[in-house]
Amino acid sequence: MGSAFSQEKFLLEYAYSKGKTYKYKEESKFESVQEVSGQEMKATGSTFSLMKMIVEGVSESGDITFISSLEDLKITTKMPTMDTTMVMKDLLDKNIQTIISKAGKMVDQKILDTAASGKDFMGRSSTLFNAYKEFVVFPNSAIKFGDTWNDERTDTTKGTQMVTKVNTIYTLAGTEEKNGHPCMKITYTGKLEIGGKMTQMGMEFFIEGSGEKSGTLWFDQKSGVIIAKDNTSDQDLTMALTGQMQMTIPITQTNISKFTLIE
Numbered sequence: 001m002g003s004a005f006s007q008e009k010f011l012l013e014y015a016y017s018k019g020k021t022y023k024y025k026e027e028s029k030f031e032s033v034q035e036v037s038g039q040e041m042k043a044t045g046s047t048f049s050l051m052k053m054i055v056e057g058v059s060e061s062g063d064i065t066f067i068s069s070l071e072d073l074k075i076t077t078k079m080p081t082m083d084t085t086m087v088m089k090d091l092l093d094k095n096i097q098t099i100i101s102k103a104g105k106m107v108d109q110k111i112l113d114t115a116a117s118g119k120d121f122m123g124r125s126s127t128l129f130n131a132y133k134e135f136v137v138f139p140n141s142a143i144k145f146g147d148t149w150n151d152e153r154t155d156t157t158k159g160t161q162m163v164t165k166v167n168t169i170y171t172l173a174g175t176e177e178k179n180g181h182p183c184m185k186i187t188y189t190g191k192l193e194i195g196g197k198m199t200q201m202g203m204e205f206f207i208e209g210s211g212e213k214s215g216t217l218w219f220d221q222k223s224g225v226i227i228a229k230d231n232t233s234d235q236d237l238t239m240a241l242t243g244q245m246q247m248t249i250p251i252t253q254t255n256i257s258k259f260t261l262i263e
Contacts, residue, residue, distance in 0.1 A: 009142035010172070012184065013102040014135070015224025016064050022053040022225070023071075024131075028257035034239075035250045043079035048072070050262075053131055062102030067112070068131040069095045096130065102224075104137040134229055134259050136170060136186060136217055147172050162196035162207065178218035179260070181227045186217045194237065203245070209237030211253075229259040 016022065026049045034041045050072040056065040073088040099107040109132065137151045148171045155164045168190035176185040192211040197204060215231035237251040 007144055009144045010184065010221060011142040012138040012172075012219065012221060013062065013224055014064060014100065014104055014138075015062075015102070016053070016055045016058070016066065018055050018058045020055050022055070023262045024051045024053070024134075024226075024259055025049065025262055026051065026257060026259045028255055030253065030255045032251060032253045037247070041080065043077060045075065045077040047076075047257075048074045051131060056097075063099055063107055064102065065097065065099045066131070067095050067097050069093050098132050100132065100135060103140055104135045106132060134226060136188075136219075143172050145172055145174055156196075162194070162198055165193040166213075167191050168213070173216075176218065178227050179263075181218070181220045182222070183218035183227055184221050186219060187215070188217070189214045192233070192235065194235065204242050206240040206242065207237055209235055209251075211235030225261065226259075227261050231255075231257045231259070 026047070028047045030045050030047070032043045034043075049070055052069055052071055054067045056067060058064050070088075070092050073091055074085060075088060076085045077083075093113075095112040096109065097112055098109045101107055139147075139149045143149070148169055150167060150169045152165070152167045155166075156162065168188050170186055170188045173185045173187045176183055178185075190213045192213065194210065195208040197206050199205070211234055213231060213233040215229065217229045218227045219225075220227050233253075233255045235251075235253045237253065239249045239251055241247050241249070
């Protein structure tokens, strides 16, 4: 473990190699509780995915261009009216091209394929397979153990008017071996704000709420690659249904996920 009193400084930069393919698995568990007409409805489930990242190129300035896609995606949901496992075949092998700076800032992103249904699959399940959500934006200058920095992101879900704002504070906590790699250990906490409108089955839903997240990222500084990331998030939301059926539904959600490089 790196000493909190060490004054040695480290420059954190991504260095994924051109022409190389990286594979990650993500496993998550979720729980959601809704209160509808005075009755509590609980849902639990899990998600398993295998993600492939092919590095197309690295510019002279260090910008990394990669193509990401899913090789496998299974979603299990259990609730009073449903107990099912879905294999999301129409979302497999759909490519997203992402360009990031060596510090992890988004330069550009575009969808190269559409799902079999012809719909914009980024809008339907972007959190499941957008590799960029796992990347920390590093400071541009060298930092020492105990230093903190923050990252603010605003994301709008395509096909809806849903906006998510996230403010995350990162800390370079020290060094730690993870899955056989000597890593920089980065811990983080964050606050989320969610709001907007979406339409489903001809009905309009207004959703607003807030949440918190925390976790740890293990980064192999020598190879410039993410080795693993653990994340926990909690959200308290209110969903208002308008039109012929007017009601307000409180929702609480918890999600625990693990993102791991496969050797």
